[in-house]
Every structure is written in structure tokens, then in C-alpha cells.
Amino acid sequence: MTYETRKKIRRSLSIFFLLLSGFIVLFVGKQAYDLKEWNTIAASLAVFTALITIYISFKITWKSEDDAEPELIVKWDFESSPIVNLVLENIGGGSAYEISIEWEKELKNAIDKPITFGKIPCLSKNQKIKTVVNSQPNLWKNAKEFGENNDEFCGVIKFKRKRKAKRFDSYDFCISLGHKKLRIDFETSKQEFYSQGKKIVSQLEKINENLRKQDNQLTNKE
Helix, strand or coil, X not given: CCHHHHHHHHHHHXXXXXXXXXHHHHHHHHHHHHCCCHHHHHHHHHHHXXXXXXXXXXXXXXXXXXXXXXXXXXXEECCCCCEEEEEEEECCCCCEEEEEEEECCCCECCCCCECCCCCEEEECCCCEEEEEEEEHHHHHHHHHCCCCCCCEEEEEEEEECCCCCXXXXXXXXXXXXXXXXXXXXXXXXXXXXXXXXXXXXXXXHXXXXXXXXXXXXXXXXX
């Protein structure tokens, strides 16, 4: 059972018992009204008001708990360099501990080994860590290993919510290349253009050097 499931069950039970208590109070109040027991009616109203206050307190507490939870995401970084990077970031409000990722569809680096961040001791709020993946054309080639139309890499993030906790929490993730396909094709064409341009410049420099040598030889003969 996951942490999120346990949390939902715990909160649902709290709401259930509050509602049950509310119905009991209303039933007692109705009976007291029929019997003209005004003191009992007043006590029932006080209890019902207390139940509403408890419910509001629960909502505030749960909101604070949710805001303090770590939330880990895996995403691409196509912008910071020509080589694609993979980023693991904590966008939640609390720290995560002993973090690791396991691939279902493996993302590989330039030497054909699965990408890993190792085991990260701690990632605090708004912290992130990145690792180099591969060139953009090779990244798309890697995705095609799982099918011609595949553009996703999937896996599981495992972490602890508290430093001394024994239980690991985990959730699935998938990162897609779909929205970057045109960008990758464009970058590939641009890289090929620059590569060819450099070769042309190099060849022109060699031709120029040879012409200079021949010109010097002719000058010396004269």
C-alpha cells in the first residue's frame, strides 16, 4: 500500500467519523426538540459547532501536510547545452532522502549504459540535480529501440520522506520526446549544417595554403 493510499484512507476515516458524530448529534437534538429539552438542544448545538471547528482544523492541517511533502519530477533539459541533460528536481515543500530511479524503458548515455543518478542522500525543496544523457539524434535513436513510434522513457522514483524512515515510497514516471521531435529534427539539421560548414572552411584553408606555397615557389624562381 502506497503512502498516498494510506493518507487517503486515514483522512477518509476521519471525515467518516466526523459525519457519523454529526448525524448522532442531529438525532439527539431532534429528540430533545420533540421532548422540549432545551438544555440538551443547546448542548447538541455546541457539540455540532465543535465538530465543524474540528473539520476546519483538519482541512488546515492536511493542507499544511501536503505543502510540506516532497514532490520529485524527472524532466528533460534541452536548453542549457547542445547535449541533452536529464534533471531530477524536488518541486515539493519538503526534503526527500535516499532517492534513486529505476528504469522500465532504459534511457542510455553516449556509451550505451543506463542513465543513473546513483543514490542521492537528500534533495531539499527546489533543489535539482542533472546528468548528461546524449546528443539529441542519438536520444531519438535510443527511444526507437522500444518501437518505431515510441517516444517515452518510463521508470520508478524511490525515496524516503524522513531521514530515519525505514519505508521507501515510490511512484511511476514517464518522460516523452513527443513535443521535442521537431526541435530534435531541427537541431540535427542545424548541427549537420555547421559540421559541413566547418569542413568547407578547413578545405578552403588548405587550398589557400597550397596556393600560397606555389606562389612563393614561383616568386623564388624569378
